[in-house]
């Protein structure tokens with residue numbers, strides 16, 4: 191098991207497949223992009239499959255989520271999914287994507303064994319999408335969502351970040367649209383993980399703001415804690431059900447005490463938390479010929495150092511050097 195000193199057990203592994211992206215969301219990346227990782231520094235497909243195999247066979251991982259950067263930009267993605275689906279201890283597998291290219295790949299991903307997707311979409315307005323992501327690709331995301339739904343990568347979840355002055359007023363419209371299309375909407379509070387360090391607590395749209403806005407049009411009933419488990423999203427039943435809406439309040443209502451995550455970056459570093467300032471190098475262990483048991487031991491040791499919380503409320507909080515796109519959200 192991957193247990194930490196606070197007794198939490200990590201069963202959910204987030205795997206970043208690339209730090210590159212075809213969008214430039216303002217809360218994530220600067221307009222000019224970033225210095226991408228060099229190809230030799232990236233884990234190969236074989237290395238990724240081996241680490242996931244160790245994680246599910248020896249470390250109790252039950253769920254794997256592929257992310258990035260934009261994971262659909264990874265050429266070997268379908269093959270990786272297929273190989274993980276073939277493991278004896280097959281984990282549940284999902285993908286977090288901006289949806290561009292999903293129209294083309296959804297059916298192949300489903301056939302390879304992917305269970306479901308989270309697609310990020312912050313607005314229903316193409317002009318606002320262009321301002322938020324600095325790319326004119328709204329239509330591609332909408333088509334990608336539809337393709338994921340039709341391919342059976344369900345439930346399709348939609349991740350939305352609300353930004354002041356851009357899409358802060360769209361929560362009720364987005365929920366009405368998600369209910370109509372059968373997508374499960376989850377709002378994520380903006381976190382200080384952008385490469386430009388532009389996050390300001392004062393300006394951010396909080397979970398309380400989002401709920402107040404939704405309640406102008408919908409009746410929301412809280413789902414019980416039992417249903418929530420270790421999920422980061424608090425969920426509400428919409429207008430008596432069956433639809434739900436989630437809010438991930440990482441800043442104003444952190445859920446660190448129930449965290450069950452461990453993260454692997456595209457260059458083979460273990461991170462115990464999005465906000466961790468330390469990493470553990472598994473790539474070095476892999477490439478120096480360490481056997482599976484040794485890699486599992488290093489991973490266990492890394493988790494033992496997991497901090498109690500994100501430290502966001504601590505006056506000495508320091509934003510991690512790695513931005514969200516290179517960690518894997």
Ligand code: SAM
Nearest residue numbers: 218258259260286287288310349380381514519
């Ligand atoms: N490119 C893919 C995508 O956008 O879904 C996967 C990677 S992205 C880093 C994963 C999720 O993190 C997305 O839903 C995105 O909206 C969210 N995200 C990125 N930067 C964020 C920030 N500063 N605060 C909160 N969420 C953020």
Ligand code: SF4
Nearest residue numbers: 211213215218259288
């Ligand atoms: Fe790319 Fe996802 Fe970051 Fe947007 S949030 S820039 S889509 S990695």
